[in-house]
Amino acid sequence: xxxxxxxxxxxxxxxxxxxxxxxxxxxxxxxxxxxxxxxxxxxxxxxxxxxxxxxxxxxxxxxxxxxxxxxxxxxxxxxxxxxxxxxxxxxxxxxxxxxxxxxxxxxxxxxxxxxxxxxxxxxxxxxxxxxxxxxxxxxxxxxxxxxxxxxxxxxxxxxxxxxxxxxxxxxxxxxxxxxxxxxxxxxxxxxxxxxxxxxxxxxxxxxxxxxxxxxxxxxxxxxxxxxxxxxxxxxxxxxxxxxxxxxxxxxxxxxxxxxxxxxxxxxxxxxxxxxxxxxxxxxxxxxxxxxxxxxxxxxxxxxxxxxxxxxxxxxxxxxxxxxxxxxxxxxxxxxxxxxxxxxxxxxxxxxxxxxxxxxxxxxxxxxxxxxxxxxxxxxxxxxxxxxxxxxxxxxxxx
Numbered sequence: 001x002x003x004x005x006x007x008x009x010x011x012x013x014x015x016x017x018x019x020x021x022x023x024x025x026x027x028x029x030x031x032x033x034x035x036x037x038x039x040x041x042x043x044x045x046x047x048x049x050x051x052x053x054x055x056x057x058x059x060x061x062x063x064x065x066x067x068x069x070x071x072x073x074x075x076x077x078x079x080x081x082x083x084x085x086x087x088x089x090x091x092x093x094x095x096x097x098x099x100x101x102x103x104x105x106x107x108x109x110x111x112x113x114x115x116x117x118x119x120x121x122x123x124x125x126x127x128x129x130x131x132x133x134x135x136x137x138x139x140x141x142x143x144x145x146x147x148x149x150x151x152x153x154x155x156x157x158x159x160x161x162x163x164x165x166x167x168x169x170x171x172x173x174x175x176x177x178x179x180x181x182x183x184x185x186x187x188x189x190x191x192x193x194x195x196x197x198x199x200x201x202x203x204x205x206x207x208x209x210x211x212x213x214x215x216x217x218x219x220x221x222x223x224x225x226x227x228x229x230x231x232x233x234x235x236x237x238x239x240x241x242x243x244x245x246x247x248x249x250x251x252x253x254x255x256x257x258x259x260x261x262x263x264x265x266x267x268x269x270x271x272x273x274x275x276x277x278x279x280x281x282x283x284x285x286x287x288x289x290x291x292x293x294x295x296x297x298x299x300x301x302x303x304x305x306x307x308x309x310x311x312x313x314x315x316x317x318x319x320x321x322x323x324x325x326x327x328x329x330x331x332x333x334x335x336x337x338x339x340x341x342x343x344x345x346x347x348x349x350x351x352x353x354x355x356x357x358x359x360x361x362x363x364x365x366x367x368x369x370x371x372x373x374x375x376x377x378x379x380x381x382x383x384x385x386x387x388x389x390x391x392x393x394x395x396x397x398x
Contacts, residue, residue: 067091089350100355101133102341104170108349114172117179124179125186125202126209128227129158130257130309131171133336133369138309138382139190140255142209142226150200152190154255155382159197160189180204193381211259214239218386219394220303222250225267228259228313233266240270240298248301248397250389251321254331258312261340265290268320270297271327278320280360281340287360302327303393306374307382311335315372319361322375330376330392338368 071088075081089107096103106114116122126145130138139156141148158166161177178186182205189199212235215222221243225232243249258264265278269292272278276292304318304327315334321327340357360366376392 085348092350092352096352096354100339101131102337102339102353103355104172104353106170106172106351106353110170110173110176111345111349111351113176117176122179123182123184123204123206125204126207127152127178128255128257129171129175129178130311132309135168137166137171137174140257140309142207145207145209146202146205147200150202151198152188152200152202153192153383155193156190156198157193158188158190160187162187182206193383210235212236212239214242218250218390220248220250220397222252224252225256225314225317227256228261228263228267228317230260230263232260232263233270236267236270237297243300245298246300248303250303250305250393251327252305253310253314253318254305254307255309256311256314257309257335258314258337261313261316264313264317265320268292268317269294271299271302271321272296272324276320276324277362279316279362281357282360283357301397303396304329305389305393306331306334306372307380308332308371309335309382312337315367316359319363319365319367319372322372323361323363328376328396329372329374330389330396331374331378332380333371333373333377334367336367336369336371338366338370 071084074087075084089105093105096105125147126142127147128140128142130140132138137158139147139152139158140154141152158174160166161174164177166174178188180186184204185201186204187199187201189197191197209226211226211229212232213224213226215224223236223239225236268278272292274292274295278290278292280287280289302321304321306314306318306329310318310331311334315337318329318334322329338359339355340359341353342356344352344354346352358366358368361372376396378388378392380388
């Protein structure tokens with residue numbers, strides 16, 4: 001593609017005194033990579049709303065011209081020149097990642113691999129992974145899954161997948177490295193919380209895992225909610241209908257890193273009177289309140305177990321029950337992910353995950369990066385035995 005003007009001449013002219021108004025473009029040619037311009041245009045869409053772009057093209061915006069000028073000068077002067085598309089993609093990723101820990105960018109190749117790994121026909125190793133505040137990727141193996149059977153334990157820190165280090169890599173990308181065709185295998189390396197490094201070769205297989213499970217082997221019925229999905233409310237309802245109406249019960253949210261926010265709201269509404277506030281979400285368009293819309297399904301005494309990996313949608317569920325006086329919580333301060341993201345696909349096949357909302361508890365607290373403190377603090381490591389939780393629960397129930 002050849003543009004009928006020199007962008008650098010245009011930049012220089014725009015910055016001369018008295019050149020604020022539109023001016024004729026020099027009649028000279030400069031070869032510009034069509035692909036680079038396409039990716040560059042994506043950044044314009046990220047930094048400027050559509051209303052601005054409708055009024056002014058990017059060549060009329062000094063800030064965007066400065067960015068383009070910088071790209072050209074870097075390529076001219078640097079001893080490590082890169083392709084313009086790679087420079088722009090790194091700029092987008094760097095900008096998003098400095099906003100907060102959950103905004104991110106995936107290249108077309110990373111996004112394609114992530115989508116493919118989530119399709120039917122691909123299998124995992126029975127394990128969730130989650131990035132902690134220090135950027136470490138924490139392993140959350142499901143009981144009975146390939147990872148757990150091989151020896152991976154709750155709280156292990158993932159360091160390598162095969163020979164690839166996970167340091168600085170988006171969790172979504174690491175997940176796509178682990179998943180693959182059923183019957184295959186993947187090698188991982190983990191650091192154990194107590195010290196030591198272990199390697200495992202895990203078989204990929206289709207794992208039927210129930211994210212809501214009832215355990216009646218303890219002193220009280222315990223409902224373990226591993227994550228929130230579109231099926232969580234229905235499964236939880238079936239369990240609640242099987243239990244005695246007045247019997248105290250435990251809702252175990254340890255290691256629940258979130259999932260579907262609206263599924264968490266629906267589940268919380270089972271325990272709250274109609275009209276009770278569940279969560280407020282603040283965005284550019286204002287603040288929207290979500291409340292329970294039906295009569296409660298369950299009125300039995302509740303105890304909620306939480307830990308440092310109780311996060312996101314699980315924290316919404318937790319705060320809705322505790323701050324409305326429906327449950328007693330115990331464990332450790334939760335993770336503190338009090339923001340929501342939207343997924344924005346770009347025209348070159350890449351994708352952005354942009355933080356677009358802040359969550360506020362029924363009590364009016366923004367808990368992002370702070371977490372939600374339990375009513376009863378238990379100083380225990382991740383993956384500690386259930387006995388301490390049961391002791392604290394029984395003390396409160398008597």
